Amino acid sequence: MHEKSVKVRHYLAGGREFAGGIGRLVGYVVDAAGPDQAHRLSDTRGPRWSPPRSLPRLGLALAAMLGDRIVAPGRIHHIHVAGRGSTIRKLILARLARAIGCTHVLHLHDNDYAADLAARTPRQLARIRRMFQGADRVVVLGHRDRATVVEHLGVAPSRTLVLRNCVPDPGPAGPPDRPVPTILFLGTLGPRKGVPELLAALASPAMTRLDWRAVLAGDGAVASYLREAARLGLGERVSMPGWLGRAEAGALLAGADILVLPSHAEGMAMAVIEGLAHGRAVVATRVGAHEEAIEHGVNGLFAPVGDAEALAATLARLVVDPALRARLGAAARASYLERFSMGAYIGRLGALYGSLAPAPSGLLERKTT
Structure with a gap:
């Protein structure tokens, strides 16, 4: 049939x-x-x-x-x-x-x-x-x-x-044309997605001494996390636009350098697959089926669940090393085409x-x- x-x-x-x-x-x-x-x-x-x-x-x-x-x-x-x-x-x-x-x-x-x-x-x-x-x-x-x-x-x-x-193929994308790296989070803003640790990592000395900007896009407790970002001194560097449609999220991915998802629990996060598809350096946690999509150091990096200090070190490593971002991104795109198209x-x-x-x-x- x-x-x-x-x-x-x-x-x-x-x-x-x-x-x-x-x-x-x-x-x-x-x-x-x-x-x-x-x-x-x-x-x-x-x-x-x-x-x-x-x-x-x-x-x-x-x-x-x-x-x-x-x-x-x-x-x-x-x-x-x-x-x-x-x-x-x-x-x-x-x-x-x-x-x-x-x-x-x-x-x-x-x-x-x-x-x-x-x-x-x-x-x-x-x-x-x-x-x-x-x-x-x-x-x-x-x-x-x-x-x-x-x-x-x-x-x-x-x-x-x-x-x-x-996810649908967004097509090959080159590196974002901007001098300051952009870190992107896509998902519901809440503890299960690791947002408290992400904000703590961004506010750590390992990150605050570097140049970067971050976008945390998704629904959830947006107002509460905006207040927390301001309290941590991140108000000028972190934006939270709320829930975005597919086209808007795709535009953010096209302009991002790093996709981060420090979740405590997942099945197979769509945001991770979208990061691979766009050829971005992906930082995730070893939860759900993520280890079936990401090989640490090859097409992405893992950070321990709930460890803000380790997450900060991982993000800082990517912020200061554009060659590493490019290598991981190219491998991410290749793995998407092979296994997740x-x-x-x-x-x-x-x-x-x-x-x-x-x-x-x-x-x-x-x-x-």
Whole structure:
């Protein structure tokens, strides 16, 4: 069956605009698939969790699944799941999918699903196991997550697929044409992303004696961190523009020298892949599947989680050494083209869909001729 004839519906909280990295990834997939592919999206929560607004959204997603079973019985239902409330909503969706016989894929995006499972009650854990074991396929971001679903949830290894995140190719980019290096952070401003340590690192003596500027772009506690930056004496060197769209974030990446993401927990951060795609020197932490994307000293650098002093030393090393930035950036771009391009991702995803899609019946064939 040709992959262009496969119909897919994605289920994710917040849709393309309010689902963070998951929303960006699904948006990239939908855009790359083109007008001939039948990808539809169902928002299961809305911009943020609010029972009066979120429960009707979930109800509409369930209704869409029921309607598809009648009017598009061959549609594949791609359910994107993370921890906490996301799992609860997806338990409801996956139970309906099993009950009415929908082909469905579970796509795990959580930053530490094993820890989330450890906090569940035995009854919840049993339901989550049934959900994952009942899916036609389970997609994970890296080998750590594959071990979680196989060892903790009992999913057969043959029914799992490691599919690392990807981003569209921004094209080759030369070094930014500015004398003062720019350090860029992309993500929600908060402790999980390591923003307190990042500000502490930027305010350390190792960094304040050097010339640089930094942009921390993302939603979250922006006003609070602006006050903290001012308190640390960084007000003239650090800007926080808030949440940015894809084009604005791309422009920042094109003009940056260093992409930093000192997270405490991640799955496979989209910002890291975007840094690789733009050929920037990437500084990250050894969390989630980052070690499957970055080789320390080859296409990026790692800093220890929560260690502001070590992060400052790593950033300072890059600020004073443009040759190192250029070498890491060139290797980052090469690794993106080899392992994280949209073409490779869409090809593997299309193969997955094609393996699950039913062959057209004779009746359907007669209707389409």
